[in-house]
Amino acid sequence: MKLATWNVNSIRQRERHVAEWVGRVQPDVLLLQETKCEETQFPAEAFAGLGYQTEVVGQKAYNGVAVLSKAPVEVVHRCLPGLDCDDVQARYIEVRTEGLTVGNLYLPNGNSGGPAGYDYKLRWMECLAARAEALLEADEPCVFAGDYNVCPTDEDLAPGTLPAEDALVRAETRAAFRKLLWLGLTDAVRAVQPRGKAYTFWDYQAGAWRRDAGLRIDHALLSPEVAERLVSAKPDRDERNQPQPSDHVPVVVELAG
DNA sequence: ATGCCGGGTCCTACCCGA
Numbered sequence: 001m002k003l004a005t006w007n008v009n010s011i012r013q014r015e016r017h018v019a020e021w022v023g024r025v026q027p028d029v030l031l032l033q034e035t036k037c038e039e040t041q042f043p044a045e046a047f048a049g050l051g052y053q054t055e056v057v058g059q060k061a062y063n064g065v066a067v068l069s070k071a072p073v074e075v076v077h078r079c080l081p082g083l084d085c086d087d088v089q090a091r092y093i094e095v096r097t098e099g100l101t102v103g104n105l106y107l108p109n110g111n112s113g114g115p116a117g118y119d120y121k122l123r124w125m126e127c128l129a130a131r132a133e134a135l136l137e138a139d140e141p142c143v144f145a146g147d148y149n150v151c152p153t154d155e156d157l158a159p160g161t162l163p164a165e166d167a168l169v170r171a172e173t174r175a176a177f178r179k180l181l182w183l184g185l186t187d188a189v190r191a192v193q194p195r196g197k198a199y200t201f202w203d204y205q206a207g208a209w210r211r212d213a214g215l216r217i218d219h220a221l222l223s224p225e226v227a228e229r230l231v232s233a234k235p236d237r238d239e240r241n242q243p244q245p246s247d248h249v250p251v252v253v254e255l256a257g
Numbered sequence: 258a259t260g261c262c263g264g265g266t267c268c269t270a271c272c273c274g275a
Contacts, residue, residue, distance in 0.1 A: 009274085010264055034274085036265065061265045062273075109275060149275070161275090163258055168275060203275070204262035215275070247263080247275085 001255045002027045005145040005218055007248035011035040014246055015043045022050055028070050031104035033147045035064030059090035065104050073097040082127035101135055105146035110167030118167055125176035133183055136223055145220035150177045156216035185221035188233035188253045200235045201248045209240055220253045229255040
């Protein structure tokens with residue numbers, strides 16, 4: 001089974017990239033973030049033609065997440081439990097498919113909106129931990145993947161890319177991410193490649209891609225029995241060489257069975 | 258140490274991302 005996560009930075013701008021990638025890589029499940037449109041504008045027909053069911057949580061202009069799946073999916077949640085569903089931003093969708101519960105997340109960046117913006121990020125991470133804990137306690141095989149907007153360690157960003165007080169690298173941010181690991185979740189890419197660069201994002205500006213001045217902020221966290229099935233996990237760097245690419249590349253996780 | 262790039266939208270100057 002092949003699962004992937006990809007912040008596409010507008011699905012309408014990246015429809016052809018995603019269709020080409022999906023047709024070539026053939027993931028069973030693809031989690032998309034920053035689709036940046038309402039549900040009615042999402043080009044689901046293009047992916048239906050490739051054999052994928054699509055489930056979308058959309059919002060005008062900002063955020064937006066979607067799940068593409070070959071096998072039928074059942075939507076469990078359209079927002080992160082613990083946050084107010086009525087006014088929450090479109091940042092979470094959770095589905096059940098192929099015996100797995102899959103949470104697709106677009107975690108707040110936390111650098112905008114002052115202290116309240118950063119508090120929202122930390123609150124979001126607390127709610128994510130609570131949701132993960134509930135599923136783990138129920139022995140539910142699960143995956144939480146998406147754009148975490150967290151560089152877990154100093155190896156996860158090019159030196160000099162971000163100041164120490166940036167919301168992606170702050171001590172409280174990293175502690176909140178480690179809490180997810182301590183619950184028993186496995187960082188798929190780091191399980192395969194414990195050390196070194198595995199960037200998933202490069203800024204459009206200042207020649208960041210050319211200089212390989214990247215960040216590792218897109219992650220797939222696996223429950224214990226899913227982690228035991230882990231075969232491979234890595235960012236697909238080649239996608240960043242496409243014309244008009246997203247600033248993020250897909251992260252692909254292969255599971256046995 | 259950001260908004261140089263590249264999305265978005267009350268269509269065009271401004272907001273936002275990481």
